[in-house]
Amino acid sequence: MKKLINNAEDVVVEQLKGFGAAHSEVEVHFDPNFMSVAGGISGRVAVMSGGGSGHEPLHGGFVGYGMLDAACPVSVFTSPTPDQMYEAGKAVNGGKGILQIVKNYTGDVMNFQMAADMLRDDGIEVHNIIIDDDVALKDSLYTAGRRGLGTTVFAEKICGGASLEGYDLDKLAALCKKVNIHGKSMGMALTPCTTPQNGTPSFELAEDEIGIGIHGEPGVERTKIKSADGITETLRKHIFEDEAYTRQLSKWDVEKGDWVDTEVKDITFEKGDEMIALVNGMGGTPVSELYTVYNKLAELAGGHGVKIVRNLVGNYITSLEMAGMSITFLKVDDELLRLYDAPVNTPALRWGV
Amino acid sequence: MKKLINNAEDVVVEQLKGFGAAHSEVEVHFDPNFMSVAGGISGRVAVMSGGGSGHEPLHGGFVGYGMLDAACPVSVFTSPTPDQMYEAGKAVNGGKGILQIVKNYTGDVMNFQMAADMLRDDGIEVHNIIIDDDVALKDSLYTAGRRGLGTTVFAEKICGGASLEGYDLDKLAALCKKVNIHGKSMGMALTPCTTPQNGTPSFELAEDEIGIGIHGEPGVERTKIKSADGITETLRKHIFEDEAYTRQLSKWDVEKGDWVDTEVKDITFEKGDEMIALVNGMGGTPVSELYTVYNKLAELAGGHGVKIVRNLVGNYITSLEMAGMSITFLKVDDELLRLYDAPVNTPALRWGV
Numbered sequence: 001m002k003k004l005i006n007n008a009e010d011v012v013v014e015q016l017k018g019f020g021a022a023h024s025e026v027e028v029h030f031d032p033n034f035m036s037v038a039g040g041i042s043g044r045v046a047v048m049s050g051g052g053s054g055h056e057p058l059h060g061g062f063v064g065y066g067m068l069d070a071a072c073p074v075s076v077f078t079s080p081t082p083d084q085m086y087e088a089g090k091a092v093n094g095g096k097g098i099l100q101i102v103k104n105y106t107g108d109v110m111n112f113q114m115a116a117d118m119l120r121d122d123g124i125e126v127h128n129i130i131i132d133d134d135v136a137l138k139d140s141l142y143t144a145g146r147r148g149l150g151t152t153v154f155a156e157k158i159c160g161g162a163s164l165e166g167y168d169l170d171k172l173a174a175l176c177k178k179v180n181i182h183g184k185s186m187g188m189a190l191t192p193c194t195t196p197q198n199g200t201p202s203f204e205l206a207e208d209e210i211g212i213g214i215h216g217e218p219g220v221e222r223t224k225i226k227s228a229d230g231i232t233e234t235l236r237k238h239i240f241e242d243e244a245y246t247r248q249l250s251k252w253d254v255e256k257g258d259w260v261d262t263e264v265k266d267i268t269f270e271k272g273d274e275m276i277a278l279v280n281g282m283g284g285t286p287v288s289e290l291y292t293v294y295n296k297l298a299e300l301a302g303g304h305g306v307k308i309v310r311n312l313v314g315n316y317i318t319s320l321e322m323a324g325m326s327i328t329f330l331k332v333d334d335e336l337l338r339l340y341d342a343p344v345n346t347p348a349l350r351w352g353v
Numbered sequence: 354m355k356k357l358i359n360n361a362e363d364v365v366v367e368q369l370k371g372f373g374a375a376h377s378e379v380e381v382h383f384d385p386n387f388m389s390v391a392g393g394i395s396g397r398v399a400v401m402s403g404g405g406s407g408h409e410p411l412h413g414g415f416v417g418y419g420m421l422d423a424a425c426p427v428s429v430f431t432s433p434t435p436d437q438m439y440e441a442g443k444a445v446n447g448g449k450g451i452l453q454i455v456k457n458y459t460g461d462v463m464n465f466q467m468a469a470d471m472l473r474d475d476g477i478e479v480h481n482i483i484i485d486d487d488v489a490l491k492d493s494l495y496t497a498g499r500r501g502l503g504t505t506v507f508a509e510k511i512c513g514g515a516s517l518e519g520y521d522l523d524k525l526a527a528l529c530k531k532v533n534i535h536g537k538s539m540g541m542a543l544t545p546c547t548t549p550q551n552g553t554p555s556f557e558l559a560e561d562e563i564g565i566g567i568h569g570e571p572g573v574e575r576t577k578i579k580s581a582d583g584i585t586e587t588l589r590k591h592i593f594e595d596e597a598y599t600r601q602l603s604k605w606d607v608e609k610g611d612w613v614d615t616e617v618k619d620i621t622f623e624k625g626d627e628m629i630a631l632v633n634g635m636g637g638t639p640v641s642e643l644y645t646v647y648n649k650l651a652e653l654a655g656g657h658g659v660k661i662v663r664n665l666v667g668n669y670i671t672s673l674e675m676a677g678m679s680i681t682f683l684k685v686d687d688e689l690l691r692l693y694d695a696p697v698n699t700p701a702l703r704w705g706v
Contacts, residue, residue, distance in 0.1 A: 002543040002676060004581040004642035014581075015641045018648030022666050056641040190355040228357040228367075284637045286673045288368045288409040289357035295371030313375050315668075320639045321676060323355060350703050 001199040008196040012053050012075055019060060023347045026063050032081065034088035035060045036070040041094035045163045045172050046070065048088060049101040049156055051108055052077040054195065058152065058317040061348030067160035068346070069094075076195045076320070079107030085115030089124060097125035097169035099176060101155050103148025104132035109250070113259065116252065127173035130249050131155055133183045133328065135242040145247045150278045150328030151183030153316050154340065157349065161342035179336065181266045184242050186235045187326030189282060193319050228289070232296040235327045240304060244268050269331060271305030276340060278311070278328040283318035285325055290314065293325060301329075310340060316348070354552040361549040365406050365428055372413060376700045379416045385434065387441035388413045389423040394447035398516045398525050399423065401441060402454040402509055404461055405430040407548065411505065411670040414701030420513035421699070422447075429548045429673070432460030438468030442477060450478035450522035452529060454508050456501025457485035462603070466612065469605065480526035483602050484508055486536045486681065488595040498600050503631045503681030504536030506669045507693065510702065514695035532689065534619045537595050539588045540679030542635060546672050581642070585649040588680045593657060597621050622684060624658030629693060631664070631681040636671035638678055643667065646678060654682075663693060669701070 005011050013030065020028030020035075027038050034050070049059045050072030059071035070088040072080040089098050098119060102112045109130060116126040133151035159176050167175060192201040205222075226234070245266040250259045269275075279294045281287060290313050301308050309332065317326070332340065343352030358364050366383065373381030373388075380391050387403070402412045403425030412424035423441040425433040442451050451472060455465045462483060469479040486504035512529050520528060545554040558575075579587070598619040603612045622628075632647045634640060643666050654661050662685065670679070685693065696705030 002578070004543070004584065004638060004645055004678065006580045006582050006645070011641075011645070014648050015644040018644030018646070018651070018666075021651040022644065022647050022664050053641065054639070056639060061640075190357070225355070227359045229359050231357065283639050284674055284676075285357060286407070286409060286636050286671060287414075287668070288364075288406060288673075291368040291371030291375065292357055292359070292364070293371070294375050295367050298371070298374040311375050313371075315640070318639065320641075321637055323637075323674060325357065352706075 001194055001196070003196060005196055008199070011196045012073060015053070016073065025345070026060070026347065029087070029091070032084040032087050033074065034070055034072045034084050034091070035063045036088060036091050037063055037065070041069055041092055043096065044094050044166065045096045045169050046089070046092040046094055046098045047101065047156065047159050047163050048085065048092065048098055049152070050080040050085060051103055051105070052079060054320045055317050057315070057348030059156070062153070062156050062346045064344070064346030065353065066164055066342055066344035067156050067349065076197065079105065079111050082111050082114035082118060085112060086118045089115065089119045089126070090122065093124050097127070099159060099169065099172050100126060100128045101152065101159065101176060102128050102130050103152055104130050104145055105147065106144055113250065125169055127169055127252065129173055129176035129180065131180050132247060133180060133185045134187070135184050135238050136186050146245065149185035149187060150280050150317055150326055151180060151185055151330060153278065154183055154276065154328070154330045155179040157344060158336055158339040160344065161339035164342065165339070177264065179330065181264060182332070182336065183328060183330040184239045184266070184269070185326055185328040186238050187282070187324065188231055188235065189322055189324035191284060191323040193283070193322035195320065228292045229296045232293050232327070233300060236297060236300050239327060239329055240269050242266070242268070267331060269306065269329065273331045274307050274309045275301065276310040276330045276332055277301065277308045278316065279313045280317055280326045280328065281315040282322040282324040282326070283315060284321040284323040287314055290325055293327070297327065309337065354547055354549070356549060358549055361552070364549045365426060368406070369426065378698070379413070379700065382440070382444070385437040385440050386427065387423055387425045387437050387444070388416045389441060389445050390416055390418070394422050394445055396449065397447050398449045398520065398522050399442070399445040399447055399451045400454065400509065400512050400516050401438065401445065401451055402505070403433040403438060404456050404458070405432060407673045408670050410668070410701030412509070415506070415509050415699050417697070417699030418706065419517055419695055419697035420509050420702065429550065432458065432464050435464050435467035435471060438465060439471045442468065442472045442479070443475065446477050450480070452512060452522065452525050453479060453481045454505065454512065454529060455481050455483050456505055457483050457498055458500065459497055466603065478522055480522055480605065482526055482529035482533065484533050485600060486533060486538045487540070488537050488591050489539050499598065502538035502540060503633050503670055503679055504533060504538055504683060506631065507536055507629065507681070507683045508532040510697060511689055511692040513697065514692035517695065518692070530617065532683065534617060535685070535689065536681060536683040537592045537619070537622070538679055538681040539591045540635070540677065541584060541588065542675055542677035544637060544676040546636070546675035548673070581645045582649045585646050585680070586653060589650060589653050592680060592682055593622050595619070595621070620684060622659065622682065626684045627660050627662045628654065629663040629683045629685055630654065630661045631669065632666045633670055633679045633681065634668040635675040635677040635679070636668060637674040637676040640667055643678060646680070650680065662690065
């Protein structure tokens with residue numbers, strides 16, 4: 001295992017210490033572990049997220065002005081515990097409630113629900129919104145339903161901007177759900193990755209694999225090596241031709257005082273749509289190769305009558321040193337674009353300030 | 354070869370097209386290939402650099418407000434040709450001359466000199482300043498003398514800021530030399546990388562190798578796998594204990610109208626120095642592991658009486674998908690820190706705007 005680590009059991013704490021030493025605008029807390037925006041917040045909704053480590057810069061790299069107020073990191077590819085979100089939520093509670101943005105992995109969903117219950121017991125209003133934008137498959141080793149991928153980055157950016165603009169909790173939760181149903185992603189891997197705990201690759205790839213999620217789960221399809229253009233067209237086609245997807249998601253019902261299932265349906269993409277495109281590296285792919293993908297993607301999008309109005313090309317939601325990439329398209333209207341463009345100042349995303 | 358490419362011969366052009374499509378603030382030109390800041394410049398010194406591709410985001414990712422005005426990319430790990438710099442220089446000439454920042458690789462040095470001669474023939478003043486900050490070894494397969502590493506990023510940032518502040522060409526050239534002799538770097542690799550042209554790894558590593566440059570040359574030392582802390586201490590020690598290094602560098606003598614050798618001597622680092630620290634990923638190492646390195650580095654620097662006043666942790670000067678990292682320390686005074694902090698807005702580095 002060739003990694004810049006000391007002992008496998010110390011990996012996350014040492015990384016967090018280094019992160020805290022490097023970024024004075026973020027406060028790092030231990031036992032339980034979480035990051036919060038330095039100085040806390042007041043008079044607006046707090047925006048939180050979290051999840052297994054190994055996907056950096058997601059989520060800790062997005063804590064800061066105009067994006068996340070707190071993030072809960074934990075061991076590589078596992079779920080944070082309710083006490084982490086509970087302590088993080090108390091630390092950043094600005095008196096207007098908390099939006100928790102949750103990627104759709106079974107453990108994450110359950111633990112964020114428990115944290116929400118604990119925070120409500122303390123009189124703090126909480127909404128959990130689930131991101132499940134991966135069009136590759138409906139169930140995986142780690143999820144019931146679709147997985148959360150690149151739309152998470154957009155949800156964190158847009159909801160962070162909206163909180164600063166003064167959205168109240170209900171409006172912010174509705175906005176986050178809107179981002180989720182407007183975003184579609186698909187990823188692929190060229191190589192597996194190795195977690196510090198296991199020390200061996202997460203799977204074997206004699207050939208390329210397409211449709212892989214962010215944890216190295218088996219994908220929908222294994223194919224022979226394709227050109228970058230061929231891979232790009234495959235992902236674009238799956239994303240653009242994805243039909244309206246309906247899922248049952250748990251939602252907190254204030255009147256009932258309980259979680260209830262609610263049906264949520266994706267939009268479909270149409271000609272004339274304006275989009276933000278993300279070409280996201282999985283960690284071990286040179287950024288230069290992502291531009292080869294973006295080159296083809298922009299051409300293909302144009303050919304299908306879709307206008308890319310903003311783009312991100314780089315490593316935003318990774319799987320350690322996995323080689324590969326994912327593509328996300330978010331259909332935007334004036335509201336989503338205005339909030340996406342709002343100033344942001346975090347370790348991993350920064351503009352307008 | 355598992356890469357997101359189409360044909361090996363089209364790699365750079367397709368990447369440049371994608372880069373141009375993604376970043377409207379940079380103009381991409383072909384035949385010869387170069388990137389320039391959109392809209393050109395006037396009334397100030399142009400700052401240029403360039404070199405083989407494969408080190409992205411260096412240099413193209415640093416073209417923009419407050420950093421480079423032009424960059425000349427070429428095939429992976431080869432040297433740009435004089436006609437590229439010549440055309441780039443003409444395109445961004447703002448009437449106040451051109452500073453060319455040149456990493457110390459034999460081909461780069463020679464070709465940038467030829468380009469400087471061609472631009473002078475057109476009546477454009479040019480200074481070439483060489484960056485040779487790698488303390489690992491004095492000669493390599495690609496260089497006479499030390500190689501150019503992370504100090505290049507600082508030179509481009511600081512000189513870009515100084516050009517905006519109105520430094521004239523002589524003052525800017527002196528500043529760039531000051532950055533070079535104030536910066537020291539050393540890198541290491543955990544894995545080799547594979548160029549698209551060759552299709553096979555640049556070297557074999559049964560064990561870890563320490564002291565490797567940015568092209569995968571053999572390093573000063575091969576050692577058994579060490580902990581992240583052990584590797585960090587090894588690099589820090591080489592950097593901090595490096596003695597004043599003297600090299601003969603070619604310099605354009607205006608009165609003689611010719612290149613003359615000039616002796617340039619590094620500073621040494623002392624207790625009490627204020628530093629900017631860069632922990633740079635080689636491309637295939639997760640950013641989270643770089644924070645493990647930064648954690649130890651900050652502790653070690655403090656223990657040696659050195660104060661890190663700014664830091665960068667991430668992929669800035671890479672070698673394709675190589676796993677590994679390099680460390681750079683730049684000793685700063687008020688001038689260097691002020692110019693480092695000046696606003697910058699490029700695809701890969703952005704703050705204050």
